[in-house]
Amino acid sequence: MMRQEQVREGAAGAILFDAALxxxxxxxxxxxxxxxxxxxxxxxxGGRGGVAIxxxxxxxxxxxxxxRGGLVAKWMGDRYLWIGAGRSRSFAEFRLLADMAEQGLPVPGVVxxxxxRHGLFYTADLITRRIPNAPTLAECLAAGRLDGELAELVGALxxxxxxxGIWHADLNAHNILVTNSDLYLIDFDRGERRQPAEGWRLANLQRLRRSLVKLGAAAQGEAIFEETLWKPLLYRYELSLGTSASGLL
Structure with missing residues (x-):
């Protein structure tokens, strides 16, 4: 089905949607x-600031x-500085997700x-298609399902x-979904396309590594984590990317 992007303007804001859906x-x-x-x-x-199915x-x-997260959430909550419709968090993520889906990348479909608008600020919302029966990688780790085979699939993803050239702003185990047939990457808020460069790619992988370690993937020791999970992940990553990630070994 071809995407039919439309914008519906309102008195205080706008809605961007796929009329084909x-x-x-x-x-x-x-x-x-x-x-x-x-x-x-x-x-x-999470109430008003959370997620609904x-x-x-x-x-x-x-x-x-x-x-917002972190310390700034105390002051700004759900408000963002207005810098134009195309650069609003929701419209930017919608269009990035739609473009990636058209490339065949495993991401949620956008709706x-x-x-x-609220004076100099705005609030934002996004609706995407739900991926059913898809625990997060963090949940798989907690259930003892993260092994070398799954780690390889994560690296390929x-x-x-x-x-x-897709940079994910928060690449962590909570933003990777695992189904019986595929893996998906979700939550592309602040994500963007970038020119190929080793620096941001390695930084992205390091962020994922820190997430896995924080969640207990290295509970049996750093050396075991390296051999059983991280090296298989990097192996398939390199195969998929067609280049070396030796800076992470």
Whole structure:
């Protein structure tokens, strides 16, 4: 199905959506209470600043409200400085995801994105297709399912994105989904296309490594982690990318 990108302007913001999936997207779609009233809210975490699983006319979807993390969240919460529609967090992520999907990369399908203006600031939301029966890599690790074979698949996944210049701003074990047939990379907020360069690719992999270690992948010792998980991951990464990642060995 060809993507049919449309923008619906409103008094205080705009909605970007794929009309090929649903031509009826409006502000109600971004309100969990709207879906709850229709018995279509499957799950909600984190309240207004969290994630909701909703059953829409376009299928089961994930509704995410953008919210800052870290110390700045105390002051800014879910507000971002307005610098233009195309550079809003939601519109930028929608278009990056749509472009990657058209390249055949394993990412969630996009449904709609919204921003709402509040003076010099804006808030944002994104709706993507839900990938069913897909635990995160972090959950697989906690369940004892992360072995050398799965580590190789993770390396191949990251290599596919790096090969075409995709930089993930928060590459960690929580943003990799594992299904019976494929792996997916999610949450491309602040992600971008970059010119090929070893520096950012290695930094991206180091971020993933820190995530795995923090979650306990090296609980049996650093040497065992290197041999059983990290080296297999890098091996398939190099094969997928067609270059060496010796700086991480």
């Amino acid at each position: 649903s031509p009826q997207v409006d502000d109600d779609w971004f309100a969990p209470d709207y879906w709850r009233a229709r018995g279509a809210l499957r799950m909600q975490t 909703i059953e829409t006319p376009a299928g089961e979807c994930v509704l995410r409200h953008y919210r 709609a994105a919204r921003y709402q 990251v290599g596919r994105f790096h090969r075409v």
